[in-house]
Structure formats: C-alpha cells, structure tokens
Amino acid sequence: MQLCFHCGDSCDTQTIVFEEKSFCCNGCKTVYEIFSTNDLDYYYDLENTPGISPELTDGKFDYLENPDIVAKLLEFDEGSTSVVNFLVPSMHCSSCIWVLENLSRLISAIKSSLVNFPEKTIRITFSSENISLKELVILLSRIGYEPNISLEDFSKKPKHIDRSLIYKLGVAGFAFGNVMFLSFPEYFEVNEFWLERFKHLFRWLMFAFSLPVVFYSGSGYFISAYKGLQSKILNIDVPIALGIATLFIRSTIDIVFDWGSGFFDSLNGLVFFLLLGKFFQQKTYAFLSFERDYKSYFPMAVTRINRKGIYQPVEEEQVQIYDLKQGDHILIRNEEIIPADCILLKGDALIDYSFVTGEAIPVIKESGEKIYAGGRQKTGSIEVEVIKVVEQSYLTQLWSNEVFSKEGKGRFQNLTNSISKHFTIAVLSIAIITTIIWLYLDPSKAFNVFTAVLIVACPCAIALAAPFTLGNLLRIFGRNKLYLKEAQTIERLAAVDTVIFDKTGTLTTHHKNTITYNGIALSAEEELLLNSTLRASNHPLSRSLYEMLHAEQILTLDEFEEKVGKGIQASYKGQDIKVGSYTYVSDREAGKGPEKDLNRTEVHITSNDEYKGYYLFQNSYRKGIDEIFENLSATHRLAVLSGDNEGEKEYLTTRLPESVSLHFNHKPDDKLVFVKRLQQNGHKVMMIGDGLNDAGALAQSDVGLVISEDINVFSPACDGILDASRFKDITRFLKLSSKGISIIKWSFLLSLLYNLIGLGFAVTGHLEPVVAAILMPLSSISIVVFTTIFTQVVSRKLNAKIKS
Amino acid sequence: MSIIYMLLAISVCVAIVFFIAFIVSVRKGQYDDTYTPSVRMLFEDELLDISETETDDPSDNKPINLNQK
Numbered sequence: 001m002q003l004c005f006h007c008g009d010s011c012d013t014q015t016i017v018f019e020e021k022s023f024c025c026n027g028c029k030t031v032y033e034i035f036s037t038n039d040l041d042y043y044y045d046l047e048n049t050p051g052i053s054p055e056l057t058d059g060k061f062d063y064l065e066n067p068d069i070v071a072k073l074l075e076f077d078e079g080s081t082s083v084v085n086f087l088v089p090s091m092h093c094s095s096c097i098w099v100l101e102n103l104s105r106l107i108s109a110i111k112s113s114l115v116n117f118p119e120k121t122i123r124i125t126f127s128s129e130n131i132s133l134k135e136l137v138i139l140l141s142r143i144g145y146e147p148n149i150s151l152e153d154f155s156k157k158p159k160h161i162d163r164s165l166i167y168k169l170g171v172a173g174f175a176f177g178n179v180m181f182l183s184f185p186e187y188f189e190v191n192e193f194w195l196e197r198f199k200h201l202f203r204w205l206m207f208a209f210s211l212p213v214v215f216y217s218g219s220g221y222f223i224s225a226y227k228g229l230q231s232k233i234l235n236i237d238v239p240i241a242l243g244i245a246t247l248f249i250r251s252t253i254d255i256v257f258d259w260g261s262g263f264f265d266s267l268n269g270l271v272f273f274l275l276l277g278k279f280f281q282q283k284t285y286a287f288l289s290f291e292r293d294y295k296s297y298f299p300m301a302v303t304r305i306n307r308k309g310i311y312q313p314v315e316e317e318q319v320q321i322y323d324l325k326q327g328d329h330i331l332i333r334n335e336e337i338i339p340a341d342c343i344l345l346k347g348d349a350l351i352d353y354s355f356v357t358g359e360a361i362p363v364i365k366e367s368g369e370k371i372y373a374g375g376r377q378k379t380g381s382i383e384v385e386v387i388k389v390v391e392q393s394y395l396t397q398l399w400s401n402e403v404f405s406k407e408g409k410g411r412f413q414n415l416t417n418s419i420s421k422h423f424t425i426a427v428l429s430i431a432i433i434t435t436i437i438w439l440y441l442d443p444s445k446a447f448n449v450f451t452a453v454l455i456v457a458c459p460c461a462i463a464l465a466a467p468f469t470l471g472n473l474l475r476i477f478g479r480n481k482l483y484l485k486e487a488q489t490i491e492r493l494a495a496v497d498t499v500i501f502d503k504t505g506t507l508t509t510h511h512k513n514t515i516t517y518n519g520i521a522l523s524a525e526e527e528l529l530l531n532s533t534l535r536a537s538n539h540p541l542s543r544s545l546y547e548m549l550h551a552e553q554i555l556t557l558d559e560f561e562e563k564v565g566k567g568i569q570a571s572y573k574g575q576d577i578k579v580g581s582y583t584y585v586s587d588r589e590a591g592k593g594p595e596k597d598l599n600r601t602e603v604h605i606t607s608n609d610e611y612k613g614y615y616l617f618q619n620s621y622r623k624g625i626d627e628i629f630e631n632l633s634a635t636h637r638l639a640v641l642s643g644d645n646e647g648e649k650e651y652l653t654t655r656l657p658e659s660v661s662l663h664f665n666h667k668p669d670d671k672l673v674f675v676k677r678l679q680q681n682g683h684k685v686m687m688i689g690d691g692l693n694d695a696g697a698l699a700q701s702d703v704g705l706v707i708s709e710d711i712n713v714f715s716p717a718c719d720g721i722l723d724a725s726r727f728k729d730i731t732r733f734l735k736l737s738s739k740g741i742s743i744i745k746w747s748f749l750l751s752l753l754y755n756l757i758g759l760g761f762a763v764t765g766h767l768e769p770v771v772a773a774i775l776m777p778l779s780s781i782s783i784v785v786f787t788t789i790f791t792q793v794v795s796r797k798l799n800a801k802i803k804s
Numbered sequence: 805m806s807i808i809y810m811l812l813a814i815s816v817c818v819a820i821v822f823f824i825a826f827i828v829s830v831r832k833g834q835y836d837d838t839y840t841p842s843v844r845m846l847f848e849d850e851l852l853d854i855s856e857t858e859t860d861d862p863s864d865n866k867p868i869n870l871n872q873k
Contacts, residue, residue: 094843101844117840166830174823178816194805205812 006032007144008049027054031143035099038106043099050095052144059333061141063301063318064134073133073153075123081111082128086147087121088140100145107131107139122147151321152296165282169275172217175209176268182206183265187770203255206264214248218271236420236463239427243458244271250451263455266772270460273780277467281487283474290485291717293404294374294396294692297355298339303331305383321390328386332377340386341393342371347382350539351375354504355691356395361541361601361617374692379539398668398696404717414491415744416466420459427457434763445765452767456758461751461779465744466491468784472791473740480798481723482733489719492703493737496686498678499632500697502671503642503652505690506707508619509724515548519605519613526607528555529577533570536560541603542568542579545615567604578606586611601647619648624728626655631731633657637683641666641674643693672696688730692716732798739794746790747783754779 002011005021006028016023019036023029031051035043043050063069076083091100097115100122104110109130114123122145126136140147182202185195218241225241228234244267251262289296298321306315307329316331321339324330329345332338338351349365356374365371371384373393390396431453438446470487477484484490501507522530532555534546539562559571567580578585585606601617632638638660640652646664653662666674671687675697678685687694687701690708695716698704704718707727715721722730758775761767792799829835 094846097840097843098847101847115840115844116837117843118837161833161836163830163835166835167827170823170826170830174819174826178819194808197805198808201809201812205816 003049004028004051004053005044006049006051007053008051009053025053027144030054034106034143040099040102040105043095046095046098047093050093052090054142054144055146059303060336061134061137062303063299064132064137066301066318066320069301069318069320070133073149077128080127080129081125082133083123083125084133084136085121085123086137086140086149087119088145088147089120090145091115091117091120091122096145099143103139106143110136149300150296151294151298151300152292153300165275165279168217168220169272169279172213172268172272172275175213175217176265176272179206179209179265179268182209183261183769183773186261187773199261200255200258203261203264206262207252207255210248210251210264210267213268213271214244217275218244221274233417234421234424235417236459239420239424239457239459240274240463242424242454243460246451246454247458250455261769263769263772266455266769266776269773269777269780270458273460273777274463277464277471280471281467281474283471283478283487285478285483288483288721290719290721292715293399293695293717297337297374297692298390299337302336302339303333305329305331324386324389326386326389329383330386331381331383333381334377334379336377338371338373338375338377338384340373340390341388342373342384342386344369344371345383345385348379349382350378352378356693395668395692398672398692401669401672401696401699404699414466414488415741416462419462419748423459423462427454430457430759430763438765442765448767449763449765452762452765453759455772456762456767456775457755458776459751459755460776461754461783462748464780464783465747465751465787469740469743469747469787469791472788473736473795476736476791476795476798477733480729480733481726482720482729483722484720485718489703490737490740492684492719493686493734494741495684496636496703496734498637498639498683498685500639500641500675500678500685500687500701502687502689502691502694502697503640503648504619504644506688506694507625507640508621509709514618514620515545516616516618517613518616519611522605522607522612525575526577526612529570529572529575529607530579530605532557532572533560533568533577533579536570537562537568539568541601541617544617545603576608578609579603582614618651621655622724622727628728628730629656629660632734633659636734639663641671641697643667643671668693668696672700675700688722690715729798736795736798740791743787743790743794747787750786751779751783754782 002015002022003009004011004024006023009024011022011024014025016026016029018029018032021032023032028051031054035041064073071077073084074082075085088100091097097117100115101113103113103124109127111125111127113125115121116123124136131139137147137149182205185202186199221237221241221244224235224237228238247263247267247270251264251267254260254262301318301320302324304317304319304324306317319328324340330339330342344365344367346367349369349371350362351365351371352362353372353375354362355376356372362378363375370387372395373388373390374395388394431450434453435446435450438449467487470490473490474484474487477490527549531546531549534542534549535554536557537543555572557570557572560568561570562568563580563584567578567584569576569578571577580603582602582604585604602614603617604614605612629638638657640656640660640662642662642664643666644664649662649664656662663674671694675685675687679700679702685701686703686705687697688705688707689698690706694704694706698706698716698718703720705720705722706715706718707724708715708721709724722733754775758767758772761771
C-alpha cells in the first residue's frame with residue numbers, strides 16, 4: 001500500500017500523485033507544494049513523513065477580525081511590530097521545529113519565529129501592516145500547524161515562572177563547594193604554623209558563605225516548620241529546621257570562642273542535598289496542563305447574527321463569548337462547539353455530547369428544542385438563540401462547586417510526615433536525657449552533646465527517601481505514558497482502594513463502533529445501492545457504516561432524499577432502498593412491529609418496501625478491560641459510573657466480574673456526589689474518566705486520572721493523564737506505586753541506621769566536625785543510590801515494554 | 805605567605821563572577837527550555853546553505869496565496 005509522502009498515512013481511499021510522490025489527500029499535497037516552491041524541502045529530509053494533514057473549515061477564524069480579540073491575543077503590539085505566542089499542539093518532531101522557525105521564508109511579513117518544543121508553543125514576531133493575525137493563523141493552519149485558541153487565552157495572565165528553587169539550589173551549591181575547600185585544611189594539619197595563622201580567616205569566610213544558605217536557601221524549611229507547628233503537626237521540616245538552626249548556632253559559637261572549626265560544611269551540604277531532592281521531585285510535563293477547565297475547551301468567539309428588521313439584510317458579527325447576551329442569535333458551523341445554552345432556530349442539529357455528558361451517540365435536535373452548552377455540532381450550520389449566558393449554562397455551573405476552588409488535595413498525610421512525628425519526639429527525648437546524664441558526668445560537655453545529638457539526628461536521609469523514590473517512579477511512569485501532575489500522586493495512588501471507571505470514552509473508544517448485521521442477507525445489487533446511498537449522507541451513523549462496508553464501486557443515484565432525524569431514501573434503476581429508524585423505513589407508527597429497545601442504536605433497511613434487517617451499533621470497548629477488571633477486582637472495589645443510558649447494562653453485566661457495581665444516567669453533579677459519598681465512608685477513590693462530565697468527580701476523588709487518545713487535545717483538570725494505548729497497564733501502575741511505598745519504608749530503615757551510628761558518636765561526646773562531614777553526605781548518597789536501584793528493579797517489567 | 809590573602813580574594817571573586825553569571829542566565833530563561841536549542845543547533849548549517857544558493861531576488865520567490873483553496 002502507498003504511504004502519503006507528507007503525513008505517512010496509508011492512501012487507501014484515494015491517491016494523488018504529484019511530482020512522482022503520492023499523497024493521501026489534497027490537503028497534504030498542497031502543503032507539499034507550498035514547502036517545495038518555497039525551498040523548504042529540507043522538511044522532508046529531516047524526518048520521514050513529518051507532516052500533518054491540514055484541516056481547515058471556512059470561517060473558523062473569522063473572529064480574528066475583531067480588533068478587541070486580536071488585542072487580547074497579541075503579547076506585544078507597537079508600531080508595525082507585533083508579537084504573538086501560540087500553542088501549536090500538532091508539533092511533534094525536529095522537522096516541525098525547523099519549518100516553524102523558518103516561517104519567514106514563506107512570508108516576508110514574519111520577522112522571526114521561535115519554538116519552545118517542550119511547551120509546544122511558537123512565538124512569532126511579525127509586521128502587522130503586511131499580515132493580519134487572521135492571515136497568520138490561516139497560514140499556520142494551512143501547513144498543518146493550527147494554533148489552539150480557546151476561551152482560556154482570553155484571561156491569560158503574564159506567565160510567572162517560579163525559579164526560586166533553582167536560585168536556592170544555586171546558592172547552596174555555590175556555598176557548599178567553597179566551604180568544602182575552606183574546611184579541608186583543618187581536617188588534616190591540625191597544628192601547623194601557617195594554618196594556625198590563617199584558620200580564623202577561613203572560619204569566618206565559611207561563616208559568611210553559610211549566611212545566605214541558612215537565611216535564603218534554607219528559609220523554606222523554617223517557614224514550613226513554623227506553619228506545621230502552628231497547625232500542631234510535627235512535619236518532617238520541624239526536625240530539619242531544628243537541625244539547620246542547631247548546626248548554624250553551634251558552629252558560630254565554636255568559631256567565636258575558638259572551640260573548633262564548626263560544622264559549616266555539613267550545614268551547607270545538608271541544605272544542598274535537601275534542595276536537590278526537592279528539585280528532583282519536580283518533574284513537570286510542560287506540554288501538558290493539569291489545570292484545565294471548560295475555558296480551554298470553549299472557543300473564544302462566535303458569529304452573532306444581527307437582524308435589524310425582517311426585511312433588512314442579515315449582518316454577521318464576531319463577538320467574544322463573554323459578550324453574548326440572552327436573546328442573541330448565533331451561528332454555529334459544522335464541528336463547532338455550542339458555547340451557551342440555546343434554543344435551536346434553524347438548521348439540522350446533530351449534537352455530539354459524548355465529551356460533555358457521556359452519551360455515546362450524537363443526538364438529533366429539532367427546531368425549538370433546547371441545546372446545552374458544550375455539545376459539538378456535526379452536520380452543517382445551525383442558527384440558535386442564546387437563553388443563558390456562558391457562566392450560567394448547565395455545564396459551566398459545575399465549576400461553581402467548591403471542589404474546584406479548593407487549593408490542591410492537601411488533606412493527604414504523606415508517609416514522611418507520619419514517620420516524622422515519632423522521629424522528632426524520639427530525637428528530642430534522646431537529646432534531653434543524654435544532656436541530663438552529661439550534666440552529672442561533665443557539665444562542660446553537656447552543651448556540646450546536646451547540640452551534637454540534634455545535628456546527627458537531622459533527618460536528611462529520611463527527607464531524601466521519598467523525593468528520590470517518587471521522582472524516579474514519576475519519570476518511569478512518564479516514559480510509560482502515564483503523566484502525573486506531581487510526585488505526591490504516587491503515594492495517593494498506592495493508598496487507593498476503590499476504582500471508578502467512566503464508560504463513554506474511558507472503557508469505550510471514541511472513534512470506533514462495533515457494527516453487526518441482523519436479518520436477511522442483502523444481495524450484491526442491494527449492497528451496492530446501500531453503499532452508494534450511505535456515501536451521499538453526512539449523518540455520522542451513515543459515515544461509520546460506509547467506512548465499515550468498504551465500498552469498491554459507487555453508483556450515481558437517480559433519486560436521493562434525506563430526512564433529518566429519520567433516515568434516507570434512494571433509488572436506482574427502479575430499485576428502491578430506505579435506510580434509517582424502524583418507524584421510518586417500515587412506514588409504521590412507533591411501538592408497532594418487532595420489539596425494539598429504545599436505548600439501542602440501530603439502522604434498519606428495507607429494499608423495495610421489503611424489510612431486510614438492521615445494523616446494530618455497539619460501543620467498542622478498549623482492549624484489555626477484561627484483564628483489568630479481573631486483576632483489580634481481587635484487590636480493589638470497582639464501579640462503572642456512566643452518564644449514558646442503560647443500553648449497555650446487560651452487556652456489561654455479563655462481561656465484567658459480578659462484584660463490579662454499574663451505575664447509569666449519572667449527571668456530572670451526581671458523579672461528584674457519588675465519589676464524595678464513598679470518601680465519607682472512608683474509601684480512597686480513584687476516578688478514571690475522560691470528559692468534561694467527569695471533571696467534578698476527578699476533582700473530588702483522591703486520584704483523578706484522565707484517559708486520552710491524543711495527549712495534545714483537551715483533557716479536564718486531573719492528577720494524571722494516561723495515554724489510551726497504555727490503558728491495560730493500570731493494574732501495573734497501581735502495583736508499582738505500592739512497591740514504591742515499600743522502597744521508601746526500607747530507605748527509612750537504612751537512614752535510621754545511619755542516625756543510630758551518628759548518635760553513638762554524639763551521646764559519647766565524640767562528634768568531631770569531620771565525622772559529621774563524612775556521615776551526612778554518605779547517608780544521603782547511599783539513600784539516593786538505594787532508591788534509584790530499587791525503583792529500576794521493580795519497574796523493569798514496565799521498562800521492558802518500552803524497548804520491545 | 806601573606807600572598808594567601810590575595811589568592812583567597814581572587815578565588816572568591818572568580819567564584820562569585822561565575823555564580824552571578826549563573827543567576828543571570830537563569831533569570832533570562834536559559835534553563836526554561838532545554839530541549840529545543842539542542843535540536844535547533846543542528847539546523848544552522850542547513851540554513852546557511854540555502855541562503856547562499858538562493859537567488860538574490862526575493863520577489864522571484866512567489867509568496868503563497870492565502871486565499872488559495
């Protein structure tokens with residue numbers, strides 16, 4: 001089979017040959033033409049078939065003519081120079097970077113363009129006199145890189161990147177290195193003449209280097225410890241802050257009274273390693289957003305139709321969505337999203353709600369019916385009247401629930417903090433008891449022993465165990481296409497005992513239906529006629545049926561008629577065919593004839609008024625769901641929570657294990673309440689969903705996971721995004737998370753061992769600075785090595801999959 | 805041996821200069837995107853190559869028609 005030279009798809013429906021290269025569609029060919037006439041052929045040398053087939057609907061970007069909207073989008077606009085930053089989800093390879101950075105060769109009005117690949121953004125500087133923003137966007141779309149412009153861009157704030165951790169780490173690393181140099185001489189040559197002269201200078205220099213480390217780099221630990229104490233929680237930062245403070249005060253006293261060189265190297269090393277752990281834990285997937293709400297799904301503007309009078313010509317105007325008022329008439333084109341609750345006025349409405357409510361099959365609406373916001377129009381243009389403004393519509397009201405205003409999922413008590421409580425109490429009691437004993441034995445040493453205990457007991461290694469284990473797992477998960485928002489999610493994942501699945505889009509795939517035929521077999525002629533009839537129709541059901549049948553020959557029909565919401569009728573050389581709902585094809589009134597389940601999707605066929613049979617459309621389930629449910633049902637409570645009707649209930653009952661509870665007809669709010677009720681009964685809930693209708697449940701659950709077939713397209717706010725191709729590995733991810741928790745527990749043991757050795761030195765009054773300087777980095781490094789090796793070992797099964 | 809004061813001062817100054825250079829580069833956003841530059845640097849030769857062979861008259865290079873369907 002021929003592969004398209006541009007996009008690499010197989011050219012099975014049609015092949016266009018141009019300059020001895022084959023293309024799958026005219027769009028691909030046009031892109032090639034544009035590139036080759038502008039000397040951008042190198043695009044195809046960099047990577048094989050790098051292209052994206054362009055999809056452009058007329059009038060889609062008309063709203064960019066509105067100067068208000070343009071002003072909102074432009075980042076900089078002065079004189080003739082404008083700067084705009086676009087999100088281009090379709091960029092995926094080095095060819096894309098190359099061509100996007102060479103846009104100026106296509107049109108000279110573009111001055112420069114700069115790609116940020118991890119974020120999938122492009123920053124274009126162009127001369128607004130020679131090219132308008134609309135033309136620019138259309139140009140990008142025509143070469144396959146359509147920018148994503150949504151309602152979210154409307155309220156875009158200047159991006160603030162928090163780089164404080166890098167600064168803190170830089171300061172600590174800089175000071176650590178210098179202090180190491182300065183403290184070294186005293187470890188080896190204690191009574192040398194020159195050293196005696198210089199050591200005071202060295203010590204005060206070390207003190208100077210430590211100041212910014214304690215007061216800037218380490219400030220986070222003091223703040224967090226203070227906040228913890230305020231809310232009466234002994235978090236891990238309490239003993240750490242205590243350790244840092246003790247190290248600093250003891251060392252300063254040491255050098256002031258000339259008792260010794262102090263522990264400045266240990267102090268700087270401690271802060272540096274702790275921050276390194278924090279830095280490692282912060283793995284971000286810049287191209288993904290885990291915070292999206294309906295705003296990034298909705299368009300920025302719509303076409304409003306203004307009628308001054310009945311006999312006046314119709315006037316079209318592009319308006320921002322927020323400017324829509326009740327009573328406005330708006331135009332919704334094919335494949336556009338309905339931005340507000342409306343009433344249908346004109347046109348054939350076929351609305352796909354699968355993303356919003358979970359209904360798998362598009363719904364037909366007739367004039368005068370209510371259309372809820374969020375649906376996608378599937379056939380042609382319609383005219384609707386707005387009855388509720390955007391913020392008050394049925395769908396967007398979900399976001400007024402308090403779940404969405406809560407800051408994170410803070411109620412989770414992580415493992416490190418739960419151990420830290422016992423740890424802190426133990427350390428403090430050891431310190432006090434040994435001090436009391438030393439007060440009897442040798443009061444002059446009591447202060448030294450007290451501070452020494454606090455110094456060696458500083459839980460550096462414990463604080464590093466979780467960040468490095470979770471950070472490693474986070475990266476391993478990412479390589480396996482499960483992208484988590486933060487490392488903490490893994491700990492919550494391990495605690496989950498109830499898993500809830502959404503049906504439409506999660507258990508089922510979005511694109512494919514399983515179609516089966518029931519009835520009298522069609523003759524070859526009838527089949528040919530059926531194919532030709534289906535081809536002429538734009539209804540999604542006809543289109544998917546046509547794709548399945550793989551027609552080879554197409555007839556030119558003598559007669560063709562489509563009745564929206566009912567069916568189609570066609571004839572060829574005296575042969576008649578009717579395709580559609582049962583009542584339509586059989587000319588009978590509803591309720592009569594063969595028994596019919598209203599919840600099933602069927603397409604009936606009659607040929608020359610003789611009933612033949614029907615095609616049954618069923619959701620096609622993802623591969624591996626049997627396996628997942630079987631494996632998970634042993635360890636977790638499972639449920640299916642769907643917004644769809646009960647049409648698939650019978651089938652699911654037979655397919656899934658008995659222990660799985662099935663719930664249908666759940667509205668977005670109901671889903672949220674369902675999860676909440678389970679949590680109130682003490683369950684830790686993981687919600688696996690995909691669409692806007694799951695958004696509430698995803699936010700409420702302990703872990704909200706979104707299944708996505710294309711991670712670049714919109715997905716609602718969640719804790720993690722899982723690529724649909726790895727859906728069947730969910731059990732593995734869950735298992736791996738609990739194994740990660742065991743690794744953390746083992747590292748706690750290991751680091752406690754180091755603490756015990758250190759305490760041995762401390763309580764006997766032998767803690768020399770050099771001992772602390774060896775013990776502290778040694779324990780930290782061995783924890784890092786230990787966790788890295790073991791996370792790799794436990795995840796080798798998953799990793800083996802990537803290689804194969 | 806008092807040269808050690810001088811040496812110390814120099815070494816600390818050099819260290820501080822590099823430290824400031826690091827802070828400045830972070831602030832300018834050099835570490836925000838660590839991937840694209842690694843790909844971009846491989847293009848440079850190609851760009852030069854084209855601009856040398858290109859005809860001098862840019863108007864010869866017909867700009868694409870935006871309204872073309």
